[in-house]
Amino acid sequence: MSGLVAADATRGIRQVNPVAKLGAALLLALCLVLTIDWVSAATALGLEALIALALAAMGRLGIPWRVFWLRTLPVWIAAPLAALTIALYGQAGGTVHWEWLAIRVSDGSLELALATALRVLAIGLPAVVLFITVDATDLADGLAQVWRLPARFVLGALAAFRLVGLFFDDWRYLSLARRARGVGDSGRIRRATGQVFALFVLAIRRGSKLATAMEARGFGGTGRRTWARESFFGWREWLVVIAGWMVGMIAIGTAIATGHWNFIVG
Amino acid sequence: MPPARPADVRASGWGWRYATRRRAAVHELDLVIEPGERVLLLGASGSGKSTLVHALAGVLGGDDEGEQFGRLAVDGRPPGEQRGRAGLVLQDPESQVILSRVGDDVAFGCENLGVPREDIWPRVRESLDAVGLDVPLDRSTSELSGGQKQRLALAGVLAMQPGLLLLDEPTANLDPAGVIEVRDAVSRVLDRTGATLVVIEHRVETWLPLVERVVVLAPGGGVLADGAPDVILGRSADHLAAAGVWVPGRPRVVPQRLRREGAHLLQAVDLSFGRTAPVHAPVTLSATAGRALALTGPNGSGKTTLGHTLAGLLPPLGGSLEALPELHSGAGASPIRWRSRELLTRIGTVFQEPEHQLLSTTVRRELEVGPRALGLSAAETARRVDELLGRLRLDALAEANPFTLSGGEKRRLSVATVIATRPRMLVLDEPTFGQDARTWAEQVALLCELLDEGRAIVAMTHDAEFVDALADERVEL
Secondary structure, three states: OOOOOOHHHHOHHHHOOHHHHHHHHHHHHHHHHOEOOHHHHHHHHHHHHHHHHHHHHOOOOOOOHHHHHHHHHHHHHHHHHHHHHHHHHOOOOOOEEEEEOOEEEEHHHHHHHHHHHHHHHHHHHHHHHHHOOOOHHHHHHHHHHOOOOOHHHHHHHHHHHHHHHHHHHHHHHHHHHHHHOOOOOOOHHHHHHHHHHHHHHHHHHHHHHHHHHHHHOOOOOOOOOOOOOOOOOOHHHHHHHHHHHHHHHHHHHHHHHOOOOOEOOO | OOOOOOOOEEEEEEEEEEOOOOOOOEEEEEEEEOOOOEEEEEEOOOOOHHHHHHHHHOOOOOOOOEEEEEEEEEOOEOHHHOOOOEEEEOOOOHHHOOOOEHHHHHHHHHHHHOOOHHHHHHHHHHHHHHOOOOOOOOOEHHHOOHHHHHHHHHHHHHOOOOOEEEEEOOOOOOOHHHHHHHHHHHHHHHHHHOOEEEEEOOOHHHHOOOOOEEEEEOOOOOEEEEEOHHHHHHHOHHHHHHOOOOOOOOOOOOOOOOOOOOOEEEEEEEEEOOOOOOOOOOEEEEEEOOOEEEEEOOOOOOHHHHHHHHOOOOOOOEEEEEEOHHHHOOOOOOHHHOOHHHHOOOEEEEOOOHHHHOOOOOHHHHHHHHHHHHOOOHHHHHHHHHHHHHHOOOHHHOOOOHHHOOHHHHHHHHHHHHHOOOOOEEEEEOOOOOOOHHHHHHHHHHHHHHHHOOOEEEEEOOOHHHHHHHOOEEEEO
16 A cells, blocks of 8 residues: 555555455345345345454454445335336236236236346445445556556556536536527537537547646656556455355355256246 | 757758648748757747657657658657657647656656666655655646646656656646746756756747757748847847737837727626635626726636626625616626527627637638627628638638637637627636737737727736736726
8 A cells, every 4th residue: 555545545445455345245246146036145135244244353454334324315216116017017927916007916926026136236236235345446446457458558548537627617607608609598409419529629628638637747658657556466355356256156146056046048 | 857958950951841731831941959959949830849848758659640750869769759858748638648646647658668666766856855845646647736736747747757858838727826936947857867858839939048059940940040049039039929929028019999988787786606616705896898908816716607697697795786777788797697699799708718618610711600699691601700700810711620720720710709799798718818929919909899889808827918908997806
């Protein structure tokens, strides 16, 4: 670590290399999208809750509970919504409880709905917890130093990412300017189309200016590049990756053992 | 800071033509700058100052970007082959911030040059110290002021320990405090490193205490004048003034105004303003036909937000903002409730960045937007557009794409688009930002005419000379 990060960032999962968090979340998601059943999802969710509680008890979760509920709110909303859709329109099976037009609520669709809701939570919650503590610069450091992705690509994307904030300002000014120029009364969609194009033009201009500034600081040269911040990948990072993978594998194992394994293809 | 060996510059018969242009940007240039010299580079817009500085920094690009003539060398070698030997700071603070933390941003250049990690952080700290930017290394770069961002860019360049420091109008977008901040930082850096300096800046006065030589590029190519600052500024004063250089001690020519005071147009009482929350204490002010009101204050004080609120673009957050009958003529007392089309003949707004308000593909069509939205006849539209093209010297550019115009031309165009619909009141955001002395004078003359026609002007500005020349009232934020 560079020792540059704020004091509260030196505890808990914030400290873990973002690449490890990305890897853990990807491995877990990969395991859980192979099957669509409620047992594997419930197992994964239960294990995740245990890990979170254990980390919190050790004071190493790194995020306060209030922040946790606030940031995961979209996941808590998305899960029942996805379940409702599946319950109403999902593949029917067993007893049919209610039917109206294309809607058919059955035992089969209810079970699928439960499996879906649990799955959204089991993939979504850890992903949010892992990623709200990721800093874009640290992730770029990790991608380039640990995963050995090309520096040009990673740093270019990182610098471009910073421009996104400026694009919001641009969009606001473009909207005000259209009102000021007397063309703000026309249809919303037509106006938005023109504005998107204008934003695109501005984005290219900003991008080329930024590219010049980067080049002026020696970016894109042929020499060997060094890294001011070391992206460290040690036992703690391996632990996080293995934890993600284990949760996924145990979930799959439980589903197979209890006969609920329901391979997504087929 | 270990003094880097100062670099020398040799140009012989050097020229550059951008691939997209027919004429060369720089032509037949012969110039020698000795190690450690401090040079102020002047010349009319289009004389190729910026191109030369970009070339010295090695960022002009290769054969696909343009065509090179003659020879240009830094320390005897082509600048493109020695990244880091020259460091470049540009005009726009926003587009020079690369990373999101101060320390990382300064370290970026060192990383690219392959400086070992253990050497990078001491260099970062020394550079920040040299430019006087006393903030924590993990401070977010987006929280810095304009002057701080420019000093950050300077620190980023300095950390690369260049022998040649290149500054392309580094203070043109800053408020007066920011200008001094950056100038003093450069002065300190030069004293510590002894690096060679080439700075481009229209506002000569800022840099005179620092430079020992002035080079003036001729618009047609080559060097027009070269020598000690007082000699050159004395001998070539007329030419320099015509080229847009602010020659110190030359009085500004401001046209006589009729100063007929008209009706009150807009009244704000205890008006609080902001996008979501108030950004400043409530203000009380009024706009009057034939009078100019200046809203002044440092960068970030909320001038733009206040101006946009007065202009009927942002809703007031509290207090009252009332358009008087003379202005609203039947549209109601609250500008934010007017339809977009109703604004056109009442309040016109010129944005700080002309690009934000450009809508068309040619200058002529750009000017037609307003009159068309008003539903004017084709004949009347053409009449107004032709008149404006002539009045603002845009006739030669009528078919050009607005985005390809120079900064000064874009500014004139954005003012022209607004006055095409003859609004009673104009709101202008930093109308003299980045203008040279000539376009500055043109802008002031035009605004005087508009005031004499009985329009009200509200200008957000930190240009003290502009306020002196034009403002009848002033509200300081």
